[in-house]
Amino acid sequence: MKHTNYVAYYRVSTSKQGQTGLGMQAQQQAITDFLHHHGGKLVAEFTEVGSGKKADRPEFEKAVDYAHLANAVLLVAKLDRLSRDLHFITELQKKGIRFKLADFPDIDQLTIHILAAMAQHEAQMISQRTKAALRAARTRGVTLGNPQLDTYRNHNPQLATLARTTAQREWRQKIIKVIHHIQQLQPQITSVGIAKTLNQRGLSSYRNKPFTGSIVSRLLRQQ
Template sequence: MATGRFVSYLRVSTDKQGRSGLGLEAQREAVAAFLNGGAWTLQAEYVETESGKRSDRPDLAKALAHCRLTGATLVVAKLDRLARNQAFLMSVYEGSGEGGVVFCDLPNVPAGPVGKFLVQQMAAVAELEAGLISARTKAALQAAKARGKVLGRKPGTPGYLPDAEAGAAAVKAKADSFAAVVAPIAQQLRDEGQSLRQIADALAARGIRTARGGAWTATAVKNVLARQQAAA
């Protein structure tokens, strides 16, 4: 149950999305659902139309200044609406003041030092995963080229690599990279005697989602462990 003062920050990537409200209403609904009940005040809402890759965000700066002045907590609908870059994410935490930052898609992560630490670890994992995916995708495409496939050719030309094959290579690279990050955590829990179902619950409790952003199941845990063992 939410209590206290809050300032919401919403972000869309394009002017078209901002004018149409595409994405904004969903974010507002997520904030409203997160704050539902309790004794709280939404002091202000700041909306940014900017790419998530850019760090120069004037409306975010205004939202942070508002939080520092009033002691309010910055509330964001989704972690990826704020940033995927660990360094930028931590700079936002440092600039938010005493109220800290909360994310509606991570309701079990509190504001304050503990929440900051947990989000920092998740951001580090996400950044590592992104780097591994990029490296594995490049390796997969280079391997395809070594087999005589040429990217970007038109159908029917020598060495043409169908989109399906290129897409499959990218999907496999992403799955392998995700398993490389999550499997060691799952294996440690497995070594401690936990069942696949218990491991699934433990991963969910830590705020870790599946590669597709879904809920963990015993089968999903088994597949991650199997993929990592196959790659070993």
């Protein structure tokens, strides 16, 4: 049975807490207990020092990017380590960012749904009304959509190339952040060692192949 990969995100409010470990021990213990009871593999850990109200949270962004690349779930000790701001929490859901709370594993499915219920209900009603209108239009014989769309897609290779290169660039930016994180933890690590670490953590190249030292070296040259 395949285990779920998790990326742990810890946040302490002050630099003193970050230096002394105050607050960190409880968070780490909550993560450990969660994995013990629910299973799964911890593939990376990120620690933020700063207020949850701050918009600039680089370690959180790294954790999200890593989780996306590793097809992993973001794991935090409790909800306020992410944020107490409902807008921030619901934005995670809108972006499709999967997360679990160690102290309340179902909160991302239960509490967020309750808090966002009215907004979601309204969105569903709009969607239903739109679909009903489209069905009625088709019944009347109205041609929907852009009739030139297929032609445009099939005869615009430049657009397809642009989309592909954009996706590759975004992937490269994310994986470089992960590589830098590994280098910070192990300053003397080689490209081969980085490749091995990436593979062990469930990551793969842009073409879904295992990483090699040459791939890592090329990525570092291109950054």
